[in-house]
């Protein structure tokens with residue numbers, strides 16, 4: 018370890034700390050090291066360096082205030098092979114990234130996100146309806162529990178609708194299947210160990226494809242992504258040409274392509290990255306919320322009391338109600354803290370050398386922001402391992418009274434500096450609507466086994482990966498009253514008008530599903 022670097026675990030020759038680097042759930046190990054080496058420590062990755070920040074003051078200074086240096090991402094050859102450097106999440110600080118980011122900001126403003134509220138609300142009404150009708154697995158062979166796929170469908174359909182004006186009525190809708198399929202392949206090639214260390218030893222990039230399965234996997238992922246992303250783009254173009262607009266983001270980009278400086282290639286990938294960013298993040302969050310509500314029934318009871326007081330029995334919640342619901346707002350923040358979707362955010366990288374607190378951070382250093390370690394720091398939070406929304410009623414950032422939490426902020430889970438999540442407004446609308454809806458509509462409880470014993474939930478049973486969410490779990494979802502069940506049916510039926518504007522070019526199975534679900538309701 019070079020002089021001037023922050024401390025860190027002991028190194029060995031050549032590898033540095035590479036042999037210690039966790040290949041899954043890295044945030045646990047990073048947090049253990051933070052308690053030992055401090056809020057800023059370094060890891061030697063062969064000749065390269067990584068810094069782990071588990072200190073909110075350091076994050077604020079380095080990631081927010083000095084974001085012009087920490088805006089970069091570390092090199093990732095796999096991302097270049099799959100998306101030609103055009104995947105905004107993983108892209109380096111290039112002209113293309115700036116174009117993608119600028120355009121994303123222009124279309125994803127709070128005002129634009131508000132314009133898309135009707136379809137978000139309609140989709141949320143289908144989510145309630147799906148949970149009411151089919152809370153359990155839809156197909157006997159489905160690995161996932163029914164509720165789990167309903168939530169995934171919801172978030173994917175919302176993003177497809179707002180981007181391309183085309184919704185996904187079923188989890189098995191062809192575009193949704195194609196997306197989750199491509200995404201699965203993408204996650205496999207991104208897994209640590211799936212590729213040789215090409216970013217550390219660049220000569221490995223030149224291994225011919227016939228000896229490198231990973232290159233063939235990247236090519237396969239690239240094709241799956243391009244077929245879907247450019248297919249959807251071309252359909253939108255076609256509709257625009259035919260005068261069938263419905264106000265989607267891609268229509269706006271296609272209309273203003275020149276002004277945004279976007280060619281076909283970059284436009285296709287902008288849409289793609291927004292589907293990727295917007296699908297499993299929102300759904301993982303909602304699945305974590307349900308998991309927490311079941312594991313902490315007292316919290317569920319308090320949230321239900323509040324929603325009943327503000328909304329009552331006879332109507333569904335609306336976004337305006339949230340203002341009157343401090344407990345639900347606290348519960349929303351506590352879910353981000355308890356189980357952040359991106360526990361290490363997405364790694365950043367320095368464009369210039371930085372000095373901080375007497376340490377030198379060289380140019381080209383990878384920076385991990387250990388959101389998990391900060392959110393679970395017992396110095397900051399009382400009883401951090403438990404789900405306790407009340408903490409956010411005591412202080413703005415949920416920290417212990419008397420502790421200075423001013424370096425934190427309520428949007429922390431969405432990232433830092435110039436890479437902060439551009440989908441934040443759309444995501445927050447989804448989270449706010451559904452958090453209220455779910456506690457208003459249902460009781461969430463543990464399921465029972467064949468002998469009638471409750472099936473214990475493991476609140477640590479999470480998927481591995483940069484983004485994480487609970488693995489499918491069993492639970493019981495029951496409507497809280499017959500009247501609420503009726504309101505759910507009615508709202509879903511009334512949403513048909515809103516849906517119809519987004520029901521272009523559906524497959525025959527989707528058409529049949531749509532027709533049947535609505536006829537069924539009318540009976």
Ligand code: HEM
Nearest residue numbers: 106294295298299302358359363431432433436438440444
């Ligand atoms: C619960 C929901 C969500 C959470 C918790 C979340 C969180 C994050 C985090 C932590 C980052 C990395 C920030 C950083 O590097 O510092 C990020 C980046 C990103 N998110 Fe989200 N996100 C969510 C929803 C969405 C949605 C709905 C979209 C799309 C509409 C989206 C699109 C993106 C994109 C494109 C980036 C990359 C930004 C860049 O590197 O410049 N996210 N998000």
